[in-house]
Amino acid sequence: MKKSVVLALSGGIDSALAAILLKNKGFEVIGLTLKLYNENELETAEYIAKKLNIKWILLDVKKDFNKKIIDYFFESYIKGKTPNPCVVCNRQVKFHYLFEIMKEIDAEFIATGHYATTGYIDNTKLIAASDTQKDQSYFLSFLTKEQIEPLIFPLAQIKSKKETENIIKEYGITIPQKESFEVCFIKTDYRDALKKRYPQQKNGYFILNGKKMGKHSGIFNYTVGQRRGIKIPFTEALYVKKINPESGDIILTTKDGIRKRFVEATIENMPLRLPKIFKAHAKLRSKMSLSACNVKINKHSFVLEFETPQFAPTPGQVATVYLNNCIVLSGFIKEGF
Numbered sequence: 001m002k003k004s005v006v007l008a009l010s011g012g013i014d015s016a017l018a019a020i021l022l023k024n025k026g027f028e029v030i031g032l033t034l035k036l037y038n039e040n041e042l043e044t045a046e047y048i049a050k051k052l053n054i055k056w057i058l059l060d061v062k063k064d065f066n067k068k069i070i071d072y073f074f075e076s077y078i079k080g081k082t083p084n085p086c087v088v089c090n091r092q093v094k095f096h097y098l099f100e101i102m103k104e105i106d107a108e109f110i111a112t113g114h115y116a117t118t119g120y121i122d123n124t125k126l127i128a129a130s131d132t133q134k135d136q137s138y139f140l141s142f143l144t145k146e147q148i149e150p151l152i153f154p155l156a157q158i159k160s161k162k163e164t165e166n167i168i169k170e171y172g173i174t175i176p177q178k179e180s181f182e183v184c185f186i187k188t189d190y191r192d193a194l195k196k197r198y199p200q201q202k203n204g205y206f207i208l209n210g211k212k213m214g215k216h217s218g219i220f221n222y223t224v225g226q227r228r229g230i231k232i233p234f235t236e237a238l239y240v241k242k243i244n245p246e247s248g249d250i251i252l253t254t255k256d257g258i259r260k261r262f263v264e265a266t267i268e269n270m271p272l273r274l275p276k277i278f279k280a281h282a283k284l285r286s287k288m289s290l291s292a293c294n295v296k297i298n299k300h301s302f303v304l305e306f307e308t309p310q311f312a313p314t315p316g317q318v319a320t321v322y323l324n325n326c327i328v329l330s331g332f333i334k335e336g337f
Contacts, residue, residue, distance in 0.1 A: 002026060002027060005029055005109040006105070007030065007031050009048060011041035014114070014164060016168060016173055017158070017168055018112065028055075030055045032098060033058050036061065051173055065089070068092045072088060080243035080315070081315045081316025086139045087140075095110070111152040114136045114139070115155050116155075117130045118153065119325060119326040122273075129322065130153070132155075132159050133159065134160065138285075141269060141320040143271075195220060202248025203218050204244070204248025205249050213232045216230075223314060225240060226239065227240075239257075241253035260310060261308075262303060263306070264304075264335055264336075265301060266332045267301055269329070270329050271328070274295075281293065282304050282320060284317060295321055301334065310336070315333050316332060
């Protein structure tokens with residue numbers, strides 16, 4: 001009897017290849033497409049399911065997505081933070097429903113088209129970085145132990161997007177090129193969407209060394225570490241160091257002041273029992289290379305002490321800790337110091 005797997009079928013090239021590879025390994029594949037915001041991709045997902053002759057389930061979760069992801073996204077900026085909707089969505093929406101449907105139809109596994117893999121520490125299955133040009137393990141750092149246990153990554157051994165495209169062509173599947181957006185559910189500049197939702201945004205001052213240096217164009221136009229758009233004459237480049245949502249003021253600093261050796265983050269996910277202090281590697285954004293650090297775990301937060309100062313630790317973004325290539329700890333950045 002074939003083992004069954006519920007696959008997140010988004011309508012993109014990666015999930016299509018995941019379906020092909022799972023079928024080739026003898027799995028009974030059930031494609032699950034979540035209706036979030038984009039109606040066009042639903043047709044592509046259905047086309048892929050029919051082309052590959054796999055079962056297809058369409059689930060409308062727009063209300064949940066709006067509440068858990070879109071509201072969170074906008075509210076983060078109101079608080080002067082920079083959100084990470086992909087990380088939050090994977091745990092609270094996408095993998096939540098994958099897991100629920102798996103249980104409902106009595107399937108054995110769940111799978112996605114992420115470029116990632118899994119590993120083990122002390123017999124605990126964990127998300128791990130894949131040896132690819134497009135490792136996406138960072139975006140899965142909030143997944144719970146329960147969500148990880150039945151999880152399969154068919155693309156773990158795929159080295160590049162080009163390799164994916166070549167295999168898809170061999171199967172005669174034509175997938176429309178998706179238009180790329182900075183935030184998947186906002187088809188314009190996200191700053192314009194913020195201004196439309198909150199027309200009364202705070203318009204405070206740029207502050208440098210305690211002095212007002214002129215008014216800025218609104219806190220929605222800036223994030224910690226940003227250099228662009230700061231039109232303040234100075235002897236060297238200036239960066240956003242901190243955003244004060246109450247006053248609307250934006251604190252500026254120089255390149256030396258934007259780098260921090262220590263980072264504190266909330267504990268949002270710790271799938272493994274860990275010592276209070278240990279050595280590891282961490283990243284503070286998806287495209288950052290892993291950097292060596294010491295980790296200290298407190299009651300509700302953890303502190304990273306990096307060997308070299310890191311550029312602009314950004315409140316609201318995600319700090320992810322890797323041990324032996326596996327993700328063992330993650331949370332929202334509170335501050336760098």
